[in-house]
Amino acid sequence: MGSMIATIMVIQTAVRNFLPPWLERLINDFFAKFLTSLKPQHAIIIEEFDNGNCNDLYDAIHLYLSSKCISSPKVLKFFKHKNAPNVTKKMNSDQSFEDTFKGAKVEWSLKQVTSGKGSRGQESTQHCFKLSFHPSNKNMIHDEYIPHIMEASEEILCKNRQRKLYTNSLSDHLGRSWLPIPFSHPSTFETLAINPVLKSEIQEDLKRFMDRKEFYNRVGRSWKRGYLLYGPPGTGKTSLIAAIANFLEFDIYDLELTAVHSNSQLKNLLINTSSKSVIVVEDIDCSLDLSGRTKQVVNREVRREGDPPKKISLSTVSLSGVLNFVDGLWSCCAGERLMIFTTNHKEKLDPALLRAGRMDKHINLSYCEIGAFKILAKNYLDIEEHQMIKEAEEVLPLVKITPADIAEIFLSCEDNEEMGLVNVVEEMKSRLSKMEEKEIVPELGSPQSLPVGDDEETLDSDETLQESSSCEQEEWA
Secondary structure, three states, rough: EEEEEEEHHHHHHHHHHHHHHHHHHHHHHHHHHHHOOOOOOOEEEEEOOOOOOHHHHHHHHHHHHOOOOOOOOOEEEEEEEOOOOOOEEOOOOEEEEEEEOOOOEEEEEEEEEEEEEEEOOOOOEEEEEEEEEEEHHHHHHHHHHHHHHHHHHHHHHHHOOOEEEEEEEEOOOOOOOOEEOOOOOOOOOOOOOOHHHHHHHHHHHHHHOOHHHHHHHHHOOOOOOEEEOOOOOOOHHHHHHHHHHHHHHOOEEOOHHHHOOOOOHHHHHHOOOOOOOEEEEHHHHHHOOOOOOOEEEOOOOOOOOOOOOOOEEOOHHHHHHHHHHHHHHHHHHHOOOOEEEEEEOOOHOOHHHHHOOOOOEEEEEOOOOHHHHHHHHHHOOOOOHHHHHHHHHHHHHHEEEEEHHHHHHHOOOOOOOOOOHHHHHHHHHHHHHHHHHHHHHHHHOOOOOOOOHHHHHHHHHHHHHHHHHHHHHHOOO
16 A cells, blocks of 8 residues: 555656646646536525525425425424424535436535625625536426426425415514414305305306416406405305315405505505415495595594594595505406405495406305205204204295304204204294284374374374384384
8 A cells, every 4th residue: 555655646746747737737627527527517506585585486495305305414404383284394504415307316405605794784694505417407407397396386385384364454573564373264165054056156166266377367367356245244254255265275364444544555465465365355335435436534533531632544545546456457466366355235335346357256145045044053953854944944035034143043052952943943933023013013003093083182192103113113123
C-alpha cells in the first residue's frame, strides 16, 4: 500500500511539472463531464415564499412527498390537525429523497436558506425544495412531472383536508377577513326531512353541476351556481345547506351582510373565498333591504338613557353591490362554487336578484308533507309502518305544521315511540280545529246575524260580539 501511494505521488508530480496547463485543464474538464454525466446535473429550485406570498407549488410538493417519503428520509415530521382523518408526514430539512416517474429517477432535497434581512434588521429564513434530474428528462419534468405533482396533491388534500365553516368579521391581527372553525354538521340527504322527489331532484342537479367544468368553460360562464331557498321558518333551509355541503364535501362561508360596511369590503370578502365552497347568505330579506336598487341600509345602535353616546355605523352596501357579488366580474375569481341565499319572504326580493344566472334554481321548502313526515318518524322514532302514520296522512294536507314542530314533539317522546306519533297527530288535529273556529267566528259577528231592535241595544250587542271575536282570535294566535 505504501509503495502504491508513493508511486501515485511521483506520477502526479511528474504530470504537473511536464504537462502543459492547457492540456491539464482539458483533461480535468473531460473527467468532470464524464463524472457529472453519471449524475443528475439540471436542477429546479422551489422556494417557500415569493416576495412575501405563499408558493402553491411548494405546498403541493410538500403534500406529494409526504405520501412517498416514509421509507427514505431518516427524520420525518408527523402531525395531525383537529378532526383531520389522517396523520400528515413531512420531510425534515437537509435531507434528500429519490422518486421515480415513468422510469426516470429524480432527487428531491429540502434546504433551509437565508433570504436576507427583514424590516427589523433580523435575518429571515425560509425553506426551499431542490429538484435534480438528468438533462435528457428536462421536457418530461416540465411538461408531465410537475403537473402530475399538482394533480396528486389536490387528491391528497381532498382526502386529508379538514372542512371548515367560515364567518366574516373585521380583519384580525393576522389580516384575515374570514375566521374559520371546524365544520362537522351531521345533516345528510338521508336524514333530511323534505319531499323525497325534491330531494332527488336537488342531488341530480348537484351531480350535474360538479361534472360540467368543461361545459361551463365552453359556453363562457364561470363555474358557479346559485340556489334560492324560500319558505316559512322551520322548514329545513339550514339543514339543507349543511346536507349540500356534506354531499359535495365543500367548505361553507357564512356571510353576515349586516357586518359588511361597503361594497368594496363585500368584494374583498368574495376574493378571499376558495374554490370547492358554498357561500351562504341566510335571511337575505332581513339582512338588507333589497327591494330597490337605490336603497341603502343604516344600522343604528339603540342607546338607553344614561348610556354614553355610541358611534352610528353607516352601511353603504347596496343592491348593486350584492348583484355584482353574485354575478359580477369578481364572482369568477374561484371556480366550483355554490351560492345559496335563504329567505322567508321571496316576494320582498328584487327581481334582478332572482333571475337565472344569479339564482339559477329556486327551491320552495313548504310545510311538512307525508314523505317528510315518514322520514322524521324513521329518524326520531325508528318507526316505518304504523296506524297513526295513516291518520297523519289524512290530516297533514289540511293543517300547516313545519318539520321543526314535528321533530320537537318527537324529541320529547324518545322513550315512548308510539306516544310520539299519538302526540303529533293530536297536535295536528288541535291546530285544525282552531283553524276551523277561526273561520266561523267572523260569520257569527256579522251584522246580518244580529236581531233587529233598538239602536242602543244593537250597538251594545255588536260591540260585545266584536270584543268576543277579538279575544278569541288573540287567544288562538
